[in-house]
Amino acid sequence: MSETPLLEVKGLTKSFGGVQAVNGISFTLNKGDLLGIIGPNGSGKTTTVNLISGFVKATSGRVIFKGRDITNMPPYKIVRLGIARTFQMVKPFYQLPAFKNMIIPLYSPRVKALAGGKYGDRDAVALDLLEEVGFERDNQVAYKAASVLPQGYLKRLELAKAISLQPDIMILDELFSGLSLAEVASIVPIIEKLLLEGKTIIMIEHRLKELFRIASRVIVLNFGEKIADGVAKEVMESDEVKKAYLGSEE
Amino acid sequence: MKKRKERIDRGIKVRSEDIFALSSWREMLYFAAPRVIPVAVFILLPLVLGDYWQRVYLSVAVFALLAISWDILSQSGMISLGQALFFGMGAYCSGVLNHYFGISPFLTIPIAAVVGGAICTVMLLPVLRLRGVYFSMVTLIIPLMLERVIEATKIFGGTEGLSGLDVLPSKWLEMYILVAAMIAALFGFRRMMTSDYGLVLTGIKDNDRSVMNAGINIYWFKIQALFIASAVGAFAGAMMTHVYRFVGMPVFALDYSILPIAAVMVGGPGSFAGAVLGAFILVPLSEALRALGGLRIVFYGVFLVVFVVGMPEGIFHFIARKYSQFERWAEVDK
Numbered sequence: 001m002s003e004t005p006l007l008e009v010k011g012l013t014k015s016f017g018g019v020q021a022v023n024g025i026s027f028t029l030n031k032g033d034l035l036g037i038i039g040p041n042g043s044g045k046t047t048t049v050n051l052i053s054g055f056v057k058a059t060s061g062r063v064i065f066k067g068r069d070i071t072n073m074p075p076y077k078i079v080r081l082g083i084a085r086t087f088q089m090v091k092p093f094y095q096l097p098a099f100k101n102m103i104i105p106l107y108s109p110r111v112k113a114l115a116g117g118k119y120g121d122r123d124a125v126a127l128d129l130l131e132e133v134g135f136e137r138d139n140q141v142a143y144k145a146a147s148v149l150p151q152g153y154l155k156r157l158e159l160a161k162a163i164s165l166q167p168d169i170m171i172l173d174e175l176f177s178g179l180s181l182a183e184v185a186s187i188v189p190i191i192e193k194l195l196l197e198g199k200t201i202i203m204i205e206h207r208l209k210e211l212f213r214i215a216s217r218v219i220v221l222n223f224g225e226k227i228a229d230g231v232a233k234e235v236m237e238s239d240e241v242k243k244a245y246l247g248s249e250e
Numbered sequence: 251m252k253k254r255k256e257r258i259d260r261g262i263k264v265r266s267e268d269i270f271a272l273s274s275w276r277e278m279l280y281f282a283a284p285r286v287i288p289v290a291v292f293i294l295l296p297l298v299l300g301d302y303w304q305r306v307y308l309s310v311a312v313f314a315l316l317a318i319s320w321d322i323l324s325q326s327g328m329i330s331l332g333q334a335l336f337f338g339m340g341a342y343c344s345g346v347l348n349h350y351f352g353i354s355p356f357l358t359i360p361i362a363a364v365v366g367g368a369i370c371t372v373m374l375l376p377v378l379r380l381r382g383v384y385f386s387m388v389t390l391i392i393p394l395m396l397e398r399v400i401e402a403t404k405i406f407g408g409t410e411g412l413s414g415l416d417v418l419p420s421k422w423l424e425m426y427i428l429v430a431a432m433i434a435a436l437f438g439f440r441r442m443m444t445s446d447y448g449l450v451l452t453g454i455k456d457n458d459r460s461v462m463n464a465g466i467n468i469y470w471f472k473i474q475a476l477f478i479a480s481a482v483g484a485f486a487g488a489m490m491t492h493v494y495r496f497v498g499m500p501v502f503a504l505d506y507s508i509l510p511i512a513a514v515m516v517g518g519p520g521s522f523a524g525a526v527l528g529a530f531i532l533v534p535l536s537e538a539l540r541a542l543g544g545l546r547i548v549f550y551g552v553f554l555v556v557f558v559v560g561m562p563e564g565i566f567h568f569i570a571r572k573y574s575q576f577e578r579w580a581e582v583d584k
Contacts, residue, residue: 053463055459055462074462074467075459075462075463076462076464076465076466076467076468079462079463079464079465080465084463084465085463087459087460087463091457091460093452093453093456093457096449100449103446103449103450104449104450104453104460104461104464104466105464105465106446107446107447107449107450107464107466108464108465108466109465109466110465111465122446161464165464165465
């Protein structure tokens with residue numbers, strides 16, 4: 001695809017005091033891609049995502065989405081333009097039933113605008129969306145309080161909240177962490193389905209095996225800098241990446 | 251054998267929550283009683299009270315409104331220590347409009363509720379972005395500051411205040427406007443907070459990042475909640491101005507900030523019913539203890555400590571639980 005990229009990140013930099021959390025990262029993202037962002041702990045993956053989604057203000061650099069500069073916009077405006085994200089630490093409203101947790105994103109002006117100025121019955125929409133991510137209807141799990149749901153369902157809930165915003169780009173921050181192999185295996189097809197629907201996805205992951213199955217491209221960060229960018233297999237062959245993950249031999 | 255207490259919903263609660271509520275008078279009564287009985291009491295009470303206790307009842311309604319206003323803010327994640335700001339702003343707005351412009355109380359009261367609410371909202375706008383204790387500190391300071399400003403600049407009658415203001419045509423009208431406002435606020439805001447709109451407000455309290463992440467401008471929602479709460483407080487202040495025919499510096503006193511919080515704590519936060527119940531307990535108690543003079547504060551303090559320590563959920567939630575659930579001892583599974 002040679003058209004203008006959906007998302008363009010140019011020299012993004014963030015320093016917290018003296019620490020360079022993210023240092024001059026640049027990449028582009030085309031529509032329909034699944035970009036994996038990987039790297040050791042503290043390499044700046046989550047900070048990069050926070051910079052794109054507006055939760056952290058950039059020290060310098062620019063984020064351009066659909067040709068529009070969205071650097072340092074407040075998070076809610078970025079969501080309205082079409083970038084939705086999940087959080088690594090899920091923090092649902094525990095006392096509410098799972099489907100009621102969906103009401104807040106469904107209340108979003110973006111959802112209203114996309115639905116032609118009407119909200120409709122949010123409870124019904126919430127149940128439909130939850131079914132899509134695996135809240136089986138027959139066992140009433142969507143009606144259970146979030147506090148009694150296992151981690152796997154809470155992660156699905158987080159995913160459903162992002163899907164409900166009908167974003168152009170979805171950023172999934174460590175969706176697979178804390179999940180069993182079986183749980184991950186049941187979420188992967190949901191993401192594959194989203195890709196088939198033409199969604200563009202950025203995934204931060206430590207579970208590389210699962211990520212490489214679905215990612216079309218991977219970038220590797222280390223100490224806030226991009227050290228590799230390309231197809232998963234090739235990237236992992238690079239010496240610099242091996243050094244970052246396994247340590248140098250010296 | 252180890253045992254634990256378990257709580258189980260009463261059968262009648264389960265039945266009355268569904269279409270089966272219509273199955274018998276008993277179910278319907280179970281469902282309607284907690285709503286109808288308090289409303290009937292609110293409406294009939296003034297008829298059986300003497301002159302003095304009618305005055306106390308007016309205070310109860312005013313503090314119930316201030317407590318509801320506090321609860322709206324706290325459920326939206328803003329802990330206010332300055333309900334006196336809302337109360338005083340409403341009181342001065344209606345006092346000034348009536349004293350200097352001769353506008354009738356029928357107009358000054360609604361205008362004061364809206365304009366007073368708007369002024370308070372604008373005054374607190376800069377601190378709305380602050381979280382937690384910073385918002386509280388500023389709300390505590392502003393009414394005390396305004397008191398000194400009025401004293402120093404001698405505006406609006408200075409330390410003397412404005413007296414001889416118009417009253418509403420009859421004391422029954424005063425009474426029932428306040429009672430109606432209290433009932434409307436109690437049930438109206440309960441409904442608001444359980445709607446999807448209210449869910450967004452409580453969402454801001456629990457996890458504001460998650461709400462922002464849903465594409466919702468949390469400051470706009472906080473502004474709305476702040477305006478609603480301050481308009482309720484300003485309305486209470488405007489009413490009292492015309493009841494006492496006077497407005498002066500005491501309307502910014504700490505009492506109007508602290509007693510509503512105490513009422514919510516005793517009654518139970520997060521339900522509005524608790525706020526009203528708390529006002530019904532604390533205001534008459536405070537009147538009854540008036541004879542004790544300075545010692546009143548001690549009794550009052552002990553009473554509060556007992557509740558905060560012994561029943562942190564508040565009386566309302568305790569009663570509500572007993573009403574809908576029973577407890578029994580069950581064996582603990584091995």
